[in-house]
Amino acid sequence: DAAAYLPGARRWQQGFHEHTAAKKLPGATFLVEARKKAEDERNDDTALLERAVERAVLISREAPAASVGILMRERKHIAELIHRLRENGIAASGEGGSELTDSEAVLAFVSLLHLADHPGDSAAAFHVGSSRLGEVVGLPKEADPERRHEVSREVRARLTGDGLGAFCADIGRQVAADDGWSTWDKLRFEQLSELAFAFDGKAGLRPSDFVDHVRSERVESPSRAQVRVMTIHGAKGLEFDAVILPELHKKFIGGREGPLVDRPQPDGLIQTVSVSPRKETLAADENLLALYEDTTARMFEDGLCTLYVAMTRAARRLDLIVPWTDPEKEIRTPCFADLVRAAIPQDDLHAPD
Numbered sequence: 220d221a222a223a224y225l226p227g228a229r230r231w232q233q234g235f236h237e238h239t240a241a242k243k244l245p246g247a248t249f250l251v252e253a254r255k256k257a258e259d260e261r262n263d264d265t266a267l268l269e270r271a272v273e274r275a276v277l278i279s280r281e282a283p284a285a286s287v288g289i290l291m292r293e294r295k296h297i298a299e300l301i302h303r304l305r306e307n308g309i310a311a312s313g314e315g316g317s318e319l320t321d322s323e324a325v326l327a328f329v330s331l332l333h334l335a336d337h338p339g340d341s342a343a344a345f346h347v348g349s350s351r352l353g354e355v356v357g358l359p360k361e362a363d364p365e366r367r368h369e370v371s372r373e374v375r376a377r378l379t380g381d382g383l384g385a386f387c388a389d390i391g392r393q394v395a396a397d398d399g400w401s402t403w404d405k406l407r408f409e410q411l412s413e414l415a416f417a418f419d420g421k422a423g424l425r426p427s428d429f430v431d432h433v434r435s436e437r438v439e440s441p442s443r444a445q446v447r448v449m450t451i452h453g454a455k456g457l458e459f460d461a462v463i464l465p466e467l468h469k470k471f472i473g474g475r476e477g478p479l480v481d482r483p484q485p486d487g488l489i490q491t492v493s494v495s496p497r498k499e500t501l502a503a504d505e506n507l508l509a510l511y512e513d514t515t516a517r518m519f520e521d522g523l524c525t526l527y528v529a530m531t532r533a534a535r536r537l538d539l540i541v542p543w544t545d546p547e548k549e550i551r552t553p554c555f556a557d558l559v560r561a562a563i564p565q566d567d568l569h570a571p572d
Contacts, residue, residue, distance in 0.1 A: 221553050223512065224471065227519030246535035249274075250559060255543040263468055263542035268296060271465035272303045274538045275446055278461050279309055285536075287446040288459035290529050292466040297448050300465075304446055305403075312444035319414070319433055322407035324394050327352040328387070329433055331374060332426040338371035339364070351399045355390060374426070383429055384416030410438055451529045462533035465540045467555035471522035472515065479507075479514045526555050 251274065253266040260266070271289055278287055291297055297313050302321075304311040319325045327350035330343040337343065344367045347353050348360035358370045377386045391408045394400050400408075414436060418429055447459075481491035491510055501508045530537060541556035550557050 221550070223515050224519040224553065226512065227516035228523070230516060231520045231523045244535055246533075246537075248537040248539070250539045250541065250563060252544075253540060253542050264296060267465045267468065267540055267542060268300055268303060270540050271300065271463050272307055272309075274463050274540070275304060275309055275311075276307050278463075278536065278538075279445060282460065283445075285445070285460035287461045287463065288454060288457065288532055289446060289448045289463045289465065290451045290454050290532065291448065292451060292469045292525075294450060296466075297450075300448050304448070309446050310444040311446040311448055313448050318435075318437055319407055319411050322404045323350065324352070324400050324404035324408050325411050325433070328390060328408070328411065329430050331356060332430050334367065335371050335374040335378070336425055336427045336430075338368045341367070344370075351397060352390070352394075355393050378426060382419050383426075384412065384419045387415035388412045414438070451525055454532050455528055457532060458534050459532055460534050461536035461538070462529070463538040463540065464529050467526075467539060467559060468542045470552055470554050472518045479510045481510055481513065522555075526558070 251270060253263060253270040256263050256266050275287055275289065278285060289300065291300075301311045301313055320329065327347055330346040331352060334340055334343040334347060344358065344362055345360060347356065348358045348362055353359060356370055356374070358366065362370070374386075381389070391412045394408045395405050411433070414433065415429065418432055479491075479493045479495055480489055482489045491506070493507060493510060496507060496511070501511055530539075539556075539559050541560060544556075544560070
């Protein structure tokens with residue numbers, strides 16, 4: 220019920236002071252509605268991500284030198300969004316870097332190392348053989364078991380004799396000289412070689428140890444990406460020329476897995492704690508109901524702070540993306556998008572999209 224959020228809204232409003240910009244910069248804010256979700260789509264996520272990519276492409280064309288931040292409530296769709304952006308020719312990086320396995324050349328090399336450990340893995344052999352790396356190591360796509368074992372022995376011998384870093388660098392030089400690989404693959408393989416040399420000192424006898432390391436290690440993009448995709452929390456203290464917010468459809472208050480806590484001062488003692496009860500249980504105890512309502516108010520206030528942080532990361536342009544909404548449908552559980560919509564006079568609204 221939206222009425223339960225009022226105490227938190229009042230509390231946040233009381234602590235808010237009107238801002239005055241230190242610099243008067245020209246800029247604009249856009250509220251953009253996504254398309255209506257298709258019948259086979261469970262939620263609005265896909266439509267919102269599509270619209271975010273469209274706006275990023277538009278901004279990059281209008282201002283190629285502008286920094287763009289796409290800020291998400293959760294990490295869930297960050298990798299997918301980066302992939303969509305790159306498919307549309309937009310250089311994008313994630314918060315705190317990303318895994319090297321976003322490169323076909325790196326993935327093929329990882330499969331080669333896995334094959335060195337497991338020569339019977341036909342899937343890894345097929346992956347290497349069907350890539351341009353297959354020609355480099357002499358492994359055809361339809362290699363028989365005998366040839367797979369030969370290549371596996373050769374790789375292990377190279378790793379033992381030359382070391383992981385030197386072997387990776389040698390393959391990297393051949394990747395760099397092959398026009399069949401993309402510029403991104405070549406840059407990523409350079410970073411893979413650096414990672415391999417750093418790992419050499421702790422490398423054991425199993426090539427799979429480095430495979431696990433590559434899959435877990437996050438590295439910065441080899442080139443400064445125009446677009447950065449990160450969580451709102453990760454963007455605290457940062458500023459971008461343009462900011463896109465595609466996850467305004469998330470509820471202010473999500474699940475209540477955690478306990479209800481009465482802690483008057485953030486650094487003070489906890490006065491009361493309880494599991495989060497069902498609504499019918501709340502009616503049985505006034506103290507429990509009061510604790511529940513106070514927790515709700517605090518969570519809503521935190522949500523407003525999150526929205527504030529997200530919207531104030533933009534120096535010149537802010538694109539707020541909201542889901543398609545049925546005008547006949549009553550709002551039961553408000554989300555960020557509902558608050559943003561309600562703040563705009565109806566006379567200022569344009570047609571959908």
